[in-house]
Every structure is written in C-alpha cells, then in structure tokens.
Amino acid sequence: MDTVQSLLYGFSVSLTATNLMYCALGVFLGTIVGVLPGIGPLGGITILLPTTFGMEPVSAIIMLAGIYYGAMYGGSTTSILVNIPGEAASVVTCFDGYQMARQGRAGPALSIAAFASYIAGTLSVLGLMLLAPTLARLALRFGPPEQFALMVLGLVILAYMGTGSVLKALMMIVLGLTVAMVGIDHLSGFTRFTHGRVELGDGVSFLAVAMGLFGVAEILVNVEQKVVQDIIKPKLSTLLPTREDWKRSIGPILRGSGVGFVIGILPGAAHIISTFVSYAMEKRLSRHPEEFGTGRIEGVAGPEAANNAATGGAMIPFLALGIPSSAATATMMVALLIHGVKPGPMLMEQRPEVFWGLIASMYIGNVMLLILNLPLVGLFVNLLRVPQHTLFPFILLICFVGVYSVGLSTTDLWIMAISGVAGYLLRKVGFDPASIVLAMVLGPMMEQALRQGLMMSKGEFGIFLSRPISAAMLAVAVLLLVAHLITVLRRAHARREATTQEATA
Amino acid sequence: MDARARERIKASVVAGVFLLVGVWICVEALQVPFGSLRMPGAGFMPLVLGVTLSGLAVVLFGMDLVSREAGSTRVWPDRPEVLYLVGSLIVAVWLFDRAGFLVTMALFLGVSTKVLGRGRWLTAIVTALIGSVTTYWVFGRLLQISLPGGILSF
Numbered sequence: 001m002d003t004v005q006s007l008l009y010g011f012s013v014s015l016t017a018t019n020l021m022y023c024a025l026g027v028f029l030g031t032i033v034g035v036l037p038g039i040g041p042l043g044g045i046t047i048l049l050p051t052t053f054g055m056e057p058v059s060a061i062i063m064l065a066g067i068y069y070g071a072m073y074g075g076s077t078t079s080i081l082v083n084i085p086g087e088a089a090s091v092v093t094c095f096d097g098y099q100m101a102r103q104g105r106a107g108p109a110l111s112i113a114a115f116a117s118y119i120a121g122t123l124s125v126l127g128l129m130l131l132a133p134t135l136a137r138l139a140l141r142f143g144p145p146e147q148f149a150l151m152v153l154g155l156v157i158l159a160y161m162g163t164g165s166v167l168k169a170l171m172m173i174v175l176g177l178t179v180a181m182v183g184i185d186h187l188s189g190f191t192r193f194t195h196g197r198v199e200l201g202d203g204v205s206f207l208a209v210a211m212g213l214f215g216v217a218e219i220l221v222n223v224e225q226k227v228v229q230d231i232i233k234p235k236l237s238t239l240l241p242t243r244e245d246w247k248r249s250i251g252p253i254l255r256g257s258g259v260g261f262v263i264g265i266l267p268g269a270a271h272i273i274s275t276f277v278s279y280a281m282e283k284r285l286s287r288h289p290e291e292f293g294t295g296r297i298e299g300v301a302g303p304e305a306a307n308n309a310a311t312g313g314a315m316i317p318f319l320a321l322g323i324p325s326s327a328a329t330a331t332m333m334v335a336l337l338i339h340g341v342k343p344g345p346m347l348m349e350q351r352p353e354v355f356w357g358l359i360a361s362m363y364i365g366n367v368m369l370l371i372l373n374l375p376l377v378g379l380f381v382n383l384l385r386v387p388q389h390t391l392f393p394f395i396l397l398i399c400f401v402g403v404y405s406v407g408l409s410t411t412d413l414w415i416m417a418i419s420g421v422a423g424y425l426l427r428k429v430g431f432d433p434a435s436i437v438l439a440m441v442l443g444p445m446m447e448q449a450l451r452q453g454l455m456m457s458k459g460e461f462g463i464f465l466s467r468p469i470s471a472a473m474l475a476v477a478v479l480l481l482v483a484h485l486i487t488v489l490r491r492a493h494a495r496r497e498a499t500t501q502e503a504t505a
Numbered sequence: 506m507d508a509r510a511r512e513r514i515k516a517s518v519v520a521g522v523f524l525l526v527g528v529w530i531c532v533e534a535l536q537v538p539f540g541s542l543r544m545p546g547a548g549f550m551p552l553v554l555g556v557t558l559s560g561l562a563v564v565l566f567g568m569d570l571v572s573r574e575a576g577s578t579r580v581w582p583d584r585p586e587v588l589y590l591v592g593s594l595i596v597a598v599w600l601f602d603r604a605g606f607l608v609t610m611a612l613f614l615g616v617s618t619k620v621l622g623r624g625r626w627l628t629a630i631v632t633a634l635i636g637s638v639t640t641y642w643v644f645g646r647l648l649q650i651s652l653p654g655g656i657l658s659f
Contacts, residue, residue, distance in 0.1 A: 027613065051648075088646075095529070167561060168565070171562070174557050174558045175526075177550075178530055178551065178558070181554070185537070188547045190533075192533070192551060219590070220587050223587050223621065224583050224584050289639065387622065388621060389618055389622030390618065390622070393614050393617040394619050396617070400597070410598065413598045417598050420591075450545070454542055460541030460542035461542075
C-alpha cells in the first residue's frame with residue numbers, strides 16, 4: 001500500500017462511529033486536562049489509561065492520543081485568561097497572551113492559539129505520516145547493539161534536553177531502569193529485588209508508579225501552592241483575529257510548526273523546550289523585539305504552534321522504533337502493550353489499522369479541537385471555578401480505582417502511595433521524576449539488547465563500537481555528555497573569577 | 506547557620522540518600538548470579554546500575570560541596586494540608602481491603618474534602634456519600650470492576 005492508500009484505509013478505520021466518539025471524548029478530556037492547572041497531559045493520560053482496558057486497541061490509542069494533543073490546546077486557555085499555564089508547555093503563552101487579554105484582546109489571543117494549534121497539529125501529522133514509515137524501514141536493520149546504542153542515546157538526550165540538572169536527570173534515569181529490573185529475569189528465570197513477595201514477580205506496576213508520580217505527587221505539589229485566580233471573560237464579538245493579526249501570525253505559526261516538529265522527535269521535555277525556542281526565534285526575527293511581553297500576537301502564535309507540532313514529532317520514535325521519547329508516549333506505549341500491540345518497525349505491517357487509524361484520527365481530532373475550543377471557551381473557563389478541595393480528592397479517588405482495577409492488588413496501591421510521596425519529595429529537592437517513567441519502559445528492552453549484544457560478541461564490548469550505526473549513536477551520546485561537562489566547568493570557572501574580582505574590588 | 510550552609514547540608518543529605526540506594530542496589534544485585542561477559546546473568550545489569558547510581562551520587566555530593574549557590578526550597582511541606590492528605594492516603598490504602606471500597610472511599614473523600622476546603626462537615630459528608638456511591642456504581646457495576654466489598658460485602 002502506498003501512503004495515500006494507507007491514509008485512506010486509516011480514515012476508514014477512524015471514521016467509524018465508535019472511533020469518532022473516542023476521538024471526540026479524547027480531545028474533550030484532553031482540553032479539560034489542559035485547562036485545569038495541576039494536571040498535565042501525562043497525568044491525564046495516566047489517570048484515564050485504565051478506562052481504555054475494555055476498548056479495542058485502536059480506539060484506546062485514538063482516545064489517549066486525543067488527550068495528549070488536546071491538552072496542548074487546553075493549556076493555552078488558562079495561560080491567556082488567568083496567567084496560569086494549564087500545563088508546562090503553555091508557560092510561554094502567558095507572556096503575551098495574558099497581556100493581550102488585559103488589553104481586551106482575549107478573543108483574538110484565544111482564537112489565534114487555537115488556529116495555530118490546528119495548523120501546526122495538522123502539519124506535524126503530515127510529517128509523522130511521511131517520516132515514520134521511512135524510519136521504520138531503517139529500524140528493521142537494527143540488531144541488539146544498534147537497539148542498545150539507540151536507547152542509550154535517547155536517554156542521554158532526555159537528560160541533556162531536560163529542564164533541570166543533567167546529573168539529576170541521569171540519576172532519575174538510573175533509578176527508573178532499576179525499578180524496571182524488579183521481578184523475574186526472563187532470560188534466566190531468577191527473581192530480583194522481590195524479597196520473596198509473589199506480587200512483585202511480574203515487576204513493579206508501571207501504572208501504579210506513573211499514577212503515584214503524576215497523579216498523587218502532582219496533587220500534593222498543587223495543594224501546597226494555593227493560587228488566586230483572576231479570570232478574564234472574553235467577549236464573543238471580538239473572538240476572531242483581524243486580517244492584521246493573521247498577517248503577523250502566519251510566519252510564526254509556520255516556523256513554530258517546523259521547530260516544534262523537529263524538537264518533538266528528540267527525547268526530553270520537547271513540547272516545553274520547543275515553545276521557548278519558538279518564542280526566542282520570533283523575538284529575534286521581529287522588528288520590535290522590545291514589544292515582546294507586552295501583548296504581541298506573534299508571542300502567542302509561534303509557541304502555541306510549536307507545542308502542538310511537538311506532539312506529532314514525539315509520536316515518530318514511539319510508533320516507528322518502538323522507543324518512546326517522552327513519559328507521555330511511554331504511557332501510550334504501555335497502553336498498546338496491555339492490548340497486545342507492540343509498537344515498532346513491524347507495527348505498520350502487522351497492525352496497519354492501529355498505525356494508520358491513529359494518524360487519520362489525529363487529522364480528525366485537530367478539526368474537532370478547533371470546533372470545540374472556540375465556541376466552548378466559556379465552558380472551559382468555568383471549569384477553573386471548580387474548587388480544589390472538590391477536584392483533588394476526586395482525582396485521587398480515580399487514581400485508586402484505576403490502579404486497583406488493573407491488578408486487583410493492594411500492593412499496587414501501596415506502590416502508588418509510596419511513588420506519590422517520593423515524587424513529591426523528589427520535586428522539592430529539584431529532581432524531575434518524569435525520566436523515571438520513561439526509563440521504566442525502556443529498562444527491560446535495554447537490558448535484553450545489552451545482554452544479547454554481549455552474547456553475540458562472546459563478551460566483547462567492541463561490538464557496540466565496531467558496527468557503524470551503534471558506534472555513531474554512542475559517539476553522539478558521549479559528545480553530548482562531554483559538551484555538558486565543559487559547559488559546567490566553564491560556568492564554575494567564570495563564577496570563581498567573578499568572586500575573586502569582587503573580593504579584590 | 507546561614508541559608509547557604511543549610512542548603513548545602515540538605516544537598517549532602519540528598520546525595521547521601523542516593524548513595525545508600527545505590528549501595529543497596531549493588532548488594533541486592535550480588536544476591537543473583539552475575540554471569541560472565543560472554544553470558545551475562547540476572548545480576549549483571551542491576552550491578553551496573555547500582556554502581557552508576559552510587560557514582561552519580563558521589564558526583565552530586567562533590568558538586569554540591571563546591572557550589573556557591575544558595576537555594577530556598579524547603580523539603581518540609583509549607584502547608585499542613587499536604588501532611589493530612591498523605592496521612593489519609595496511607596490510611597485509605599490500609600483500609601481498602603479491610604473495610605471495602607465504599608466505606609474507605611467515603612471516609613477518604615469526606616476527610617480530604619474537609620481538610621482541603623476547611624468548610625463545613627455537612628458539605629464534606631454529602632460530597633463523600635455522593636462521590637463514593639457514584640464511583641462505585643460507575644466502576645463496580647457499570648464497568649464490572651471487582652472492587653473489595655469489605656464490611657459491606659454485597
């Protein structure tokens with residue numbers, strides 16, 4: 001099947017009444033998740049994951065993907081109207097979006113955010129559709145050494161591109177990989193880290209850890225940060241952008257789409273980083289950079305396009321290589337694995353309905369979001385009025401049911417509670433636990449690839465360096481770490497010099 | 506003690522905890538066969554990870570020692586509600602199998618709504634009853650998830 005035929009087949013899958021309903025439900029729930037401060041797309045996907053267990057795999061992934069890109073749309077609403085980002089990727093939208101709202105231009109800000117998201121979302125799906133099959137064909141040539149090197153590179157980029165300290169991110173990755181080691185070793189049959197507990201034989205429940213780290217911990221952090229909300233209500237008569245607004249926005253939207261898509265492919269906090277890169281780029285290209293932060297529409301259009309395009313980019317490594325590049329796509333991968341579908345190079349051959357059905361649903365979902373977001377802005381804004389003391393206990397209740405429903409085990413509930421408290425404490429001391437989740441998914445694959453590689457070479461580590469693809473990937477990983485080390489040392493040197501100068505002055 | 510010194514102590518404790526975790530992983534990894542490089546065993550990867558985490562913890566300790574930046578994060582919660590919520594979460598997990606879904610979740614919803622909202626008990630009780638019964642009906646009856654009956658076994 002060529003791409004056009006495959007896409008038409010995808011539309012025939014996603015345009016069934018059931019899948020359309022799940023797509024609509026996904027983008028609607030995603031928008032709510034994006035609007036509500038405190039629950040990010042990852043928390044939303046994790047909390048709603050158990051509700052997909054009774055569905056067909058294609059319906060489940062359509063709904064979860066809908067939550068993922070829907071949250072990017074929703075996040076901008078709170079940034080513009082309340083100056084509180086609904087999720088981390090909407091922080092940049094606050095800079096100019098809220099200023100526009102204060103000047104009485106909330107309508108154009110909201111609508112350009114929605115249009116930018118729609119255009120970027122659609123373009124990124126186009127990129128995903130064209131790039132994923134090529135990458136999947138290339139990945140079919142990968143043996144264990146290449147797979148291992150790819151995962152090492154992915155995790156190093158994850159640490160490097162993260163929002164905090166690289167060292168701390170590496171520690172979280174190692175911790176996540178270790179959690180993945182718990183249970184029976186499938187190559188030898190030995191149990192590890194279980195201390196005789198039968199419930200841990202199959203390993204630590206991914207869902208329990210993810211629910212704890214992103215459901216429970218997120219709520220504990222939010223309980224601590226009580227926020228006062230001053231909501232600006234947009235007037236519907238001024239909702240649409242003017243011709244001048246469009247003229248100023250179209251360039252940033254197209255550039256943001258490109259930046260977001262490319263950064264989205266890379267592991268790490270891609271959707272967050274892409275917004276900052278897009279904002280910085282627009283400011284640099286502008287004739288009036290000094291006006292950024294005072295309500296420039298380009299400051300809304302570019303970053304909003306970037307964070308939506310990043311979602312399409314992030315789907316590529318997950319669907320084509322079977323290696324998720326973010327915690328959100330790792331959760332979606334777990335959802336597919338639970339349904340017996342293994343993402344990776346063979347997905348397009350073995351389960352074309354899942355791959356092409358998902359891609360077609362993303363085109364449809366982006367249209368649905370545009371239709372949903374503009375007229376229902378008032379409804380979504382009112383969600384912000386739901387008091388935290390009502391919302392948070394209900395989210396925790398859903399976490400309880402969700403975790404228990406999978407394994408019918410209170411051990412999983414204990415793991416959720418412990419992960420929740422650990423996630424809260426880790427954030428307080430400057431660690432981002434998102435890497436733990438991604439490493440947990442990659443852990444078993446990475447161990448298998450490493451051990452198989454060593455067995456192939458009869459114990460020679462040289463196999464990872466003698467094959468060109470794996471050698472190149474490991475070289476890039478080492479270069480990134482060395483580059484980071486040099487930066488750290490330079491900064492320390494500069495600080496020392498500054499202190500010496502201060503002392504002599 | 507100034508803020509910088511306090512922050513350094515906190516950072517050292519954090520690095521120390523990770524070092525202990527790393528050492529513990531190594532000890533656990535040594536309980537299962539390491540194998541050889543030709544045929545790596547179940548303990549191979551965990552040992553590599555334990556050693557790596559310990560090494561990274563030592564680097565973190567060293568970096569915190571020479572760092573001149575003073576932070577301001579407090580590990581202890583700024584609001585007591587966080588502790589109440591953690592407490593009720595632990596009690597709810599403990600009660601879940603013993604008292605059953607309905608009783609545990611009603612108690613959890615009631616207490617957490619009251620603690621977070623600082624409102625009236627009546628509001629908390631109504632929220633607890635409606636919330637737990639609705640959730641039980643949706644998940645237990647409609648979605649056929651087997652939830653523990655506990656003392657209200659039906």
